[in-house]
Amino acid sequence: MTLALETIGLEKRFGGIVAVDDISLRVEQGARHALIGPNGAGKTTLINLLTGVQRPTAGRIRLQGHDITDAAPHRRVGLGLARTFQINQLFADLTPLESISLAISERLGAGGEWWRPAGGKPEAVEEIADVLARFHLADVMHERTGTLAYGKQRLLEIALAIACRPRVLLLDEPAAGVPEAERHEILATVSALPADVTVLLIEHDMDIVFSFADRISVLVNGALFIEGAPDAVARDPRVKAVYLGEDIDA
Amino acid sequence: MLTILFDGIAYGMLLFVLACGLSVTLGLMNFVNLAHGAFAMAGGYVTVVVVNRYGVPFFAALLIAFLVTALIGALLERTLYVHVYQKSHLDQVLFTIGLVFMAVAAVDYVMGSQQVFVQIPAMLQGRFDFFGVGISKYRLLIIVICGLLTLALQLILTGTRFGSRLRASVDDARVARGLGINVTGVFALTFAVGSGLAGLGGALGAEILGLDPTFPLKYMIYFLIVVTVGGTTSITGPFVASLLLGIGDVAGKYYVPKLGAFVIYSIMIVVLLWRPQGLFARSAGR
Amino acid sequence: MSSPLVSRVAAQLARRARWRPYEIAFWLLALASVFLLPGRHLILTEIVILGLFALSLDLILGYAGIISLGHAAFFGFGAYVAGLLAAHGLVTEPVLALLLSGLAAAALGFVSSFLVLRGSDLTRLMVTLGVALILRELANQFAWLTGGADGLQGVIVQPLLGLFAFDIAGHTAYVYSLTVLFVLFVIARLIVFSPLGLSLRSVKANPLRAAAIGVPVNARLVAIYTIAAAYAGIAGALLTQVTAFASLDVFSFERSADLLLVLIIGGTGYLYGGLIGAVIFKVMHDYLANLTPQYWPFWIGLVLVVIVLVGRDRLAVWRAAIAAALLWPFRRKPAAPEPEGSGR
Numbered sequence: 001m002t003l004a005l006e007t008i009g010l011e012k013r014f015g016g017i018v019a020v021d022d023i024s025l026r027v028e029q030g031a032r033h034a035l036i037g038p039n040g041a042g043k044t045t046l047i048n049l050l051t052g053v054q055r056p057t058a059g060r061i062r063l064q065g066h067d068i069t070d071a072a073p074h075r076r077v078g079l080g081l082a083r084t085f086q087i088n089q090l091f092a093d094l095t096p097l098e099s100i101s102l103a104i105s106e107r108l109g110a111g112g113e114w115w116r117p118a119g120g121k122p123e124a125v126e127e128i129a130d131v132l133a134r135f136h137l138a139d140v141m142h143e144r145t146g147t148l149a150y151g152k153q154r155l156l157e158i159a160l161a162i163a164c165r166p167r168v169l170l171l172d173e174p175a176a177g178v179p180e181a182e183r184h185e186i187l188a189t190v191s192a193l194p195a196d197v198t199v200l201l202i203e204h205d206m207d208i209v210f211s212f213a214d215r216i217s218v219l220v221n222g223a224l225f226i227e228g229a230p231d232a233v234a235r236d237p238r239v240k241a242v243y244l245g246e247d248i249d250a
Numbered sequence: 251m252l253t254i255l256f257d258g259i260a261y262g263m264l265l266f267v268l269a270c271g272l273s274v275t276l277g278l279m280n281f282v283n284l285a286h287g288a289f290a291m292a293g294g295y296v297t298v299v300v301v302n303r304y305g306v307p308f309f310a311a312l313l314i315a316f317l318v319t320a321l322i323g324a325l326l327e328r329t330l331y332v333h334v335y336q337k338s339h340l341d342q343v344l345f346t347i348g349l350v351f352m353a354v355a356a357v358d359y360v361m362g363s364q365q366v367f368v369q370i371p372a373m374l375q376g377r378f379d380f381f382g383v384g385i386s387k388y389r390l391l392i393i394v395i396c397g398l399l400t401l402a403l404q405l406i407l408t409g410t411r412f413g414s415r416l417r418a419s420v421d422d423a424r425v426a427r428g429l430g431i432n433v434t435g436v437f438a439l440t441f442a443v444g445s446g447l448a449g450l451g452g453a454l455g456a457e458i459l460g461l462d463p464t465f466p467l468k469y470m471i472y473f474l475i476v477v478t479v480g481g482t483t484s485i486t487g488p489f490v491a492s493l494l495l496g497i498g499d500v501a502g503k504y505y506v507p508k509l510g511a512f513v514i515y516s517i518m519i520v521v522l523l524w525r526p527q528g529l530f531a532r533s534a535g536r
Numbered sequence: 537m538s539s540p541l542v543s544r545v546a547a548q549l550a551r552r553a554r555w556r557p558y559e560i561a562f563w564l565l566a567l568a569s570v571f572l573l574p575g576r577h578l579i580l581t582e583i584v585i586l587g588l589f590a591l592s593l594d595l596i597l598g599y600a601g602i603i604s605l606g607h608a609a610f611f612g613f614g615a616y617v618a619g620l621l622a623a624h625g626l627v628t629e630p631v632l633a634l635l636l637s638g639l640a641a642a643a644l645g646f647v648s649s650f651l652v653l654r655g656s657d658l659t660r661l662m663v664t665l666g667v668a669l670i671l672r673e674l675a676n677q678f679a680w681l682t683g684g685a686d687g688l689q690g691v692i693v694q695p696l697l698g699l700f701a702f703d704i705a706g707h708t709a710y711v712y713s714l715t716v717l718f719v720l721f722v723i724a725r726l727i728v729f730s731p732l733g734l735s736l737r738s739v740k741a742n743p744l745r746a747a748a749i750g751v752p753v754n755a756r757l758v759a760i761y762t763i764a765a766a767y768a769g770i771a772g773a774l775l776t777q778v779t780a781f782a783s784l785d786v787f788s789f790e791r792s793a794d795l796l797l798v799l800i801i802g803g804t805g806y807l808y809g810g811l812i813g814a815v816i817f818k819v820m821h822d823y824l825a826n827l828t829p830q831y832w833p834f835w836i837g838l839v840l841v842v843i844v845l846v847g848r849d850r851l852a853v854w855r856a857a858i859a860a861a862l863l864w865p866f867r868r869k870p871a872a873p874e875p876e877g878s879g880r
Contacts, residue, residue: 051748053744053747053748072747072752073747073748074747074748074750074751074752074753075752077747077748077749077750078750082748082749083748085745085748089742089744089745089748090742090745091737091738091741091742091745091746092741092742093737093741094734094737094738094741097545097548097549098734098737099738101549101734102731102734102735102738102749102751103749103750105731105734105735106731106735106749106750106751107750110731111731111732111735111750111751111752111756112731112732112735112755112756112759113730113731113732114726114727114730114731114732114733115726115730116726116730116731117549117550117552117553117729117730118549118552118553118729118730118731118733118734119545119546119549119552119731120549122546125542125545125546125549126542128545128549129541129542129544129545132541132545133541138541138544141544141545141548142548160745160749161748161749163749164749164750
C-alpha cells in the first residue's frame with residue numbers, strides 16, 4: 001500500500017548549517033507516528049519542509065504517492081496535508097466561527113466566490129457546527145479569537161487543521177503551553193481523531209508520546225537517529241543518552 | 251562618454267551620502283523614514299543662507315550644514331521619532347509623510363518657493379581638461395568629499411568599538427541589548443549622523459540637483475531605490491546601488507532624453523523582480 | 537447532529553452580512569442630499585469621488601493589509617483613459633467610457649500586482665510609489681497624447697445614456713457620481729462578506745496560517761488588487777467626466793498621501809471609513825484652504841503626525857464612542873459584531 005507520507009533524502013541547509021540532514025522518513029497509512037528529539041534537532045524545520053513553508057535544498061517529498069516537493073503550501077492542503085503550529089497561528093481578528101468556516105469553504109472549493117455571503121451552503125453549515133461542537137468552541141464561536149483563553153485558542157488551532165479534512169495531519173506539540181487543567185481536553189481530542197487519518201506528532205512530553213504513538217522516530221542534529229516501535233525506542237540506551245547529553249558511541 | 255561616466259559617478263556618490271543614513275536607520279530599527287529628504291533639504295538651505303547672506307566660506311558652510319542638520323535630527327529623534335519606533339510600518343509611513351509635508355510647507359513659507367542657488371567659490375567653478383576628458387571641478391570635489399566620507403564610514407564601521415556595536419545592533423538588536431550594548435543610544439547617534447550626512451549631501455547637491463521646497467518629495471524615490479536595491483545590511487550595498495543608479499540616470503538622460511527618467515525606475519523594477527530583498531541583502535529580508 | 541447548534545451557526549453567519557440600520561440611514565441621507573442640498577452638488581460630487589477612491593484603497597489596505605503609496609496610479613490612469621476616449625470621440629457615451637476606464641485600470645492593477653506581492657513592506661511601498669511616478673512621467677513625456685503639463689484639452693462629455701446632459705450646477709454630475717458610488721459600494725460589500733472577503737481578512741491577519749488552511753494567498757491578493765485598481769480607475773474617470781479635464785496631478789504623490797489620510801481619519805476595514813473620511817477631509821480641506829491657500833499641506837502634515845502620535849487605536853475607540861452616541865436610537869440588545877474595523 002502507498003505510504004501516507006514519505007521523504008527521500010530530504011535536506012535543508014542554511015549556509016554552513018545543516019538543519020535537516022538526509023532524512024528518509026516513511027509514514028504508513030493510518031499510523032500514529034511520533035517524532036521526538038532534543039531541542040534544535042530539526043523537528044519543526046522538517047515540518048516546515050513537509051508543508052512547503054520552506055524549500056528543501058535536496059530530496060523529495062511524497063504525499064499518498066504524489067510528489068509534492070515543488071507544490072505551494074496551499075496546494076498541499078488541497079491534497080490532504082494539514083498541520084498545527086507549536087505557537088498558535090490564529091486569526092486574531094476573526095471569530096472561531098469565521099475561521100472554521102473559512103477552512104471549510106476553501107476545502108469545498110468555494111473560497112474564491114465573491115457574490116454570496118460566507119458560510120451560506122447548508123452542507124458547510126452542518127460541518128462547521130460539527131467541528132465547533134467537537135472542539136468545545138460552540139460557546140465562544142462569535143468572540144474574537146484574540147480574546148479567547150489560551151486553552152480554547154489551542155483547541156481552535158487543532159480544529160482549523162481538522163476542518164481541512166486532512167488525510168495526513170502534522171501536529172507540532174499540540175499540548176505546548178497549555179495549563180495542566182486544560183491538557184486533557186487537547187489530548188482527548190487528539191486521541192479521538194478518525195482512524196483513517198494519518199498523524200505525525202512532534203512532542204516532548206513522553207507520556208503523550210507513549211500513550212499515543214505506534215511508531216517513534218528520534219531526530220538528532222537534523223538526522224534520523226533511531227526508529228521503531230515505542231517499547232524498543234524506550235528501552236534503547238542511546239536515546240536516553242541523547243536526551244541527557246552524554247556522548248554517543250558512534 | 252567618459253565625462254558622462256564621471257558625472258554619473260559624482261551623482262552616484264552624492265546619492266550615496268544622501269541615502270546612507272536612511273539605509274542604516276532602516277536596517278537598524280526597521281524604521282521607514284520617508285522624511286529623510288527633509289534633512290537633506292535643511293542642509294541645503296542652511297548652506298544657502300549661510301553662504302549667500304552671511305558670506306561664510308563654502309567649506310565652512312558645509313561643515314555647518316552637517317552639524318546643524320545632525321542637531322535637528324538628534325532633537326527630532328529624541329522628541330518625536332522615539333514615540334513611533336514600536337508602531338506599525340503604516341504608522342511610520344504616515345508619520346514621516348506628515349513631517350515631510352510640514353517641512354515642505356514651512357520652507358516654502360520662510361524661504362519662498364523658487365529654486366535657490368549656492369554661491370560656490372570661484373575656484374570650484376568651471377571645468378578643466380584631463381587627457382581629453384572634460385572634468386567639472388565641482389563634481390570632482392563631490393567625488394573627493396563623498397569618497398573620503400565613504401572611506402571614513404567604512405573605517406568607523408569596521409575599525410571602531412562603536413562600529414562593531416552598530417553592526418551588532420543592526421544584525422540583531424535584541425541580542426545586542428542582551429550583550430549590554432546601548433542600542434537606543436547607538437541608534438540616536440546614528441540617526442543624528444545619518445541626518446547630518448543627508449544635510450551635507452543636500453548642501454553639496456544643491457548645485458547639481460536643484461534646491462527648492464519640493465526637494466524631499468522629488469528625491470524621496472531616489473533614496474528609497476538606493477536603499478531597496480542596495481539593501482540595509484552593509485555600506486557596500488547602497489554604495490554600489492548608488493553608483494549604478496547615478497551612472498544609469500545620467501547616461502540615460504544624455505543618450506535617450508525622452509526615456510532617460512525611466513532608467514532609474516526600470517532598474518528598480520528589474521532588481522525587485524529578480525531579487526525582492528535587494529541586490530545585497532541577506533537571505534532573511536524584513 | 538445537534539440541530540439547535542446548526543441553526544445557531546446558520547443564523548450567526550446570515551446575520552454577518554445583513555444591512556445594519558445605520559447603513560440604511562447613511563444611504564437615505566445621501567439620497568436626501570440630492571434634493572435637500574442643491575446648492576452644494578459641486579462639492580458633494582468631489583466628496584463622492586474622493587470617497588470612491590478611498591473605498592478602493594480600503595479594499596487593499598483595510599482588508600488585505602497592502603500599504604500602497606501610489607494608489608493614484610490607477611486613479612490617474614482611469615482619468616486619462618476616460619479623457620482620451622472623450623477627447624478623441626472614441627467612446628462618446630460616458631457610462632460606457634467609465635466602464636472601459638475601469639477595465640483599463642484593472643488591467644494595469646493586474647500587471648502591477650505581481651510586483652507588489654513580492655518582498656517586504658518596504659519593497660511594496662517602493663513599487664507602488666514607483667508605478668505612480670512612472671505613469672506620471674509617461675504622461676508628462678508623451679505630451680502629444682496627454683497634453684503634458686497643460687493637461688488634457690478638448691474633453692467633451694456627451695449626455696449620460698444619451699439622455700441626461702451635464703449641467704453647470706453639477707446636478708447631473710452629482711446624481712451620476714452618487715449612483716456609481718452606490719452600485720460599486722454594494723458590490724464591494726458583497727465581496728467583503730463573501731468567502732473571498734473572509735479569506736482576504738485571514739491573509740491580512742496571518743498569511744502563514746491562511747496558506748496552511750488552503751487559501752491561495754497570492755491569487756486572492758492579485759484578485760483584490762485588480763478590483764481595487766478598477767474602483768480607483770472609475771473614480772478617476774468620474775473626475776475627468778464631471779470636470780471635463782485631466783491633468784498630471786491625478787498621479788501626484790500628494791493625492792496618494794491625502795488618500796491615506798482620508799482612510800486613516802475614517803478608519804479602515806469596514807468600508808464606510810473611506811466615505812466618512814472623505815466628508816471630514818473635504819470639510820477640513822476647505823476650511824484650511826480658506827485660511828492659508830498656499831500652505832495648507834502644513835496642516836495636513838500636522839494632522840497626520842498628531843493622529844499617529846495619538847494612536848490609530850485610540851482614534852478607533854473615539855470613533856466607536858461617537859458612533860455609539862450618534863446611533864443610540866438604533867441600538868440593539870444582544871450585540872452582534874458590528875462591522876467596525878479595528879482601524880489597524
